[in-house]
Amino acid sequence: MLDETARIRLRRATPDDAEVLTRWDRDPDVVACTTDDPEAEVAFGDHDWREEIGADSDVSFHVIAEEAGRPVGAMQIIDPHREPTHYWGDVEPGLRALDVWIGDPSDRGRGLGAEMMRAAHALCFATPDVTAIVIDPLESNTRAIRFYRRLGYVDEGPRIFDGVDRCRVMRLTRAAWAAGAARGG
Numbered sequence: 433m434l435d436e437t438a439r440i441r442l443r444r445a446t447p448d449d450a451e452v453l454t455r456w457d458r459d460p461d462v463v464a465c466t467t468d469d470p471e472a473e474v475a476f477g478d479h480d481w482r483e484e485i486g487a488d489s490d491v492s493f494h495v496i497a498e499e500a501g502r503p504v505g506a507m508q509i510i511d512p513h514r515e516p517t518h519y520w521g522d523v524e525p526g527l528r529a530l531d532v533w534i535g536d537p538s539d540r541g542r543g544l545g546a547e548m549m550r551a552a553h554a555l556c557f558a559t560p561d562v563t564a565i566v567i568d569p570l571e572s573n574t575r576a577i578r579f580y581r582r583l584g585y586v587d588e589g590p591r592i593f594d595g596v597d598r599c600r601v602m603r604l605t606r607a608a609w610a611a612g613a614a615r616g617g
């Protein structure tokens with residue numbers, strides 16, 4: 433059912449979004465959510481958004497969140513068991529993993545991120561065999577960790593990704609999502 437009160441619309445990213453994504457890569461909070469390196473000036477390291485989006489598939493793809501037709505944020509949604517880089521290592525099937533970022537400071541703290549997450553949860557759990565969604569905020573990103581907890585994610589402990597990134601693994605089960613949705617959350 434279409435939610436008439438929703439401010440946010442999620443759509444698949446296209447190569448034409450590369451320009452705005454490249455601009456957001458230079459925002460200090462977006463940089464800080466991807467690395468603990470204090471010298472870093474750009475998020476996600478060395479990459480080209482046209483190529484990244486060109487490589488999107490049904491097991492790893494990007495979406496853009498729009499508010500009244502204006503791009504405000506982005507997400508990556510992957511099937512961590514099947515996506516080819518095996519970033520999550522040896523994980524069970526039936527999961528989805530999310531990344532989320534809002535590119536401009538003036539668009540943060542207005543509830544848009546929570547709306548983006550709720551829309552992404554509905555999208556992921558629409559596939560019946562998806563049992564849970566996992567995320568991996570940096571341990572240093574305490575505000576994001578608080579944000580995810582409020583959305584029903586539960587801590588699964590620390591984990592180092594890519595040999596350097598000290599992350600916290602968190603999980604939203606289908607049952608927790610369904611209970612939250614029933615409460616209107």
Ligand SMILES: CC(C)(COP(=O)(O)OP(=O)(O)OC[C@H]1O[C@@H](n2cnc3c(N)ncnc32)[C@H](O)[C@@H]1OP(=O)(O)O)[C@@H](O)C(=O)NCCC(=O)NCCS
Nearest residue numbers: 461465532533534540541542543544545546569575576579
């Ligand atoms: C995390 C993020 C998606 C939340 O979206 P949002 O629209 O700002 O969040 P909402 O308005 O729905 O909820 C507010 C909560 O978001 C979190 N938040 C707000 N600004 C944030 C920021 N700059 N960085 C991290 N978390 C932030 C906080 O938990 C905040 O609650 P608080 O005011 O009690 O601290 C967004 O702030 C963001 O993109 N931050 C920078 C990138 C990032 O940290 N991404 C997460 C990677 S794991």
